[in-house]
Amino acid sequence: MSEWDVYNAYGNRAVLTCVKHVWDVGKSLPFNASYLAEDEYGQKFLYPGMIVAYNDDETMYVPYNEDGSYGELSSYPVGVNYVLYDCTFRDQIIAPATRAAVIEAHCFVYGGSLGDISDEVKEALRLIQWD
16 A cells, blocks of 8 residues: 555545535534534544434434434434534534435444445435445
8 A cells, every 4th residue: 555545444534535426415504513522632523424314303413323312313314424524613504415426435424434334324315326
């Protein structure tokens, strides 16, 4: 492996391109940054490739979780975030890709590994082309 190859690891997720093409995005809503963990410098980043869902009243996005840990609706994925956001000081407005061609190896469920996308998520996001 050369020095120019990007390792496909969770630590490098900020530099990975997760979407090849976007045809449609979801509605623009804030992402609830209170669910994001701070890094070693106290910063909170929403990384590209994260599968997102709605909160219970559909006024904010939260991380998707199959158990509904972030609210009842968080167990229903609605899109893929494809932009790096700094959520250290406030919630950021996002519009996740809802119809797109994505690189599956660069996408993730919050708390999981890169590329580990279940068949249930793929079925729910059927307008996403997983490459």
